[in-house]
Amino acid sequence: MTDIRGPYHMRPPIMTVKVEDSMDIMIVRDTTRRASSLLGFAPAHRAQLSSAAATLAELVLKTGEVHTIHLNGVLNGTRTGLQISSETPWLAGVSANNVLVALRSKLGDLVDEIMLEGKDPPIILMVMWLSEAQSRSLVDEE
């Protein structure tokens, strides 16, 4: 299993879901809700994140290969967010710009950032950030 990094520091929760069949899409959705709840996202944002993660899971399922969806907290300065990511070896050799345009058109409203990192294999990363106030309150609680 590749260590999913991305540009931000990782923080708990760190969760993974193996996507093998359509049942796993529900599990991805459920796990994303749990991860986003642990970070303090509001219900509407949990709905957005779980929809983004389930859509990514559906996408990887269509390739016919078993993949893993990674869900982890991320830190950027004082801000905390949730990152959803997956290796996408089938995208190797495909123009990153074209992939990003397609992903942003489908999922851009659901998350704050969509990135494609690395080449061997490329990794799709999506991040939604808590507001500054919510991030501060999370740090205070911890």
Add this chain to the structure above:
Amino acid sequence: MALEVLLVEDSKTQAAQIKETLESVGLRVRVAYDGPDGIREAIENPPALVVLDVKLPSMDGFQVCRRLKRNPSTQDVPVIMLTEKAGPQATMSGLRAGADDYIPKDIFASEHLINTLQELGILE
């Protein structure tokens, strides 16, 4: 006295299941079987929460949610959309219509519904 939920759901079978879930956590449930009835019920006697299906006869759940959020007597009533339409577009349509949460009807739906009720302060 138990808080009252207005459930707007056209399928009697699904309405019975959702009602049972809500009653199991101590809530009282009124059911409306279409959008216009749901709006009328909500305005005449505002509930603590509306649980709203998307696919309804004569007026869909997005329209119902927008009407409730525009009406002064129901604009502050939380709305949870509980739906079979789970894609990114439908999710954003529900949230843009003013829904407080958008929950797909899958095997985890009851659990997510109860978690959201706690989050919204409907349940302790």
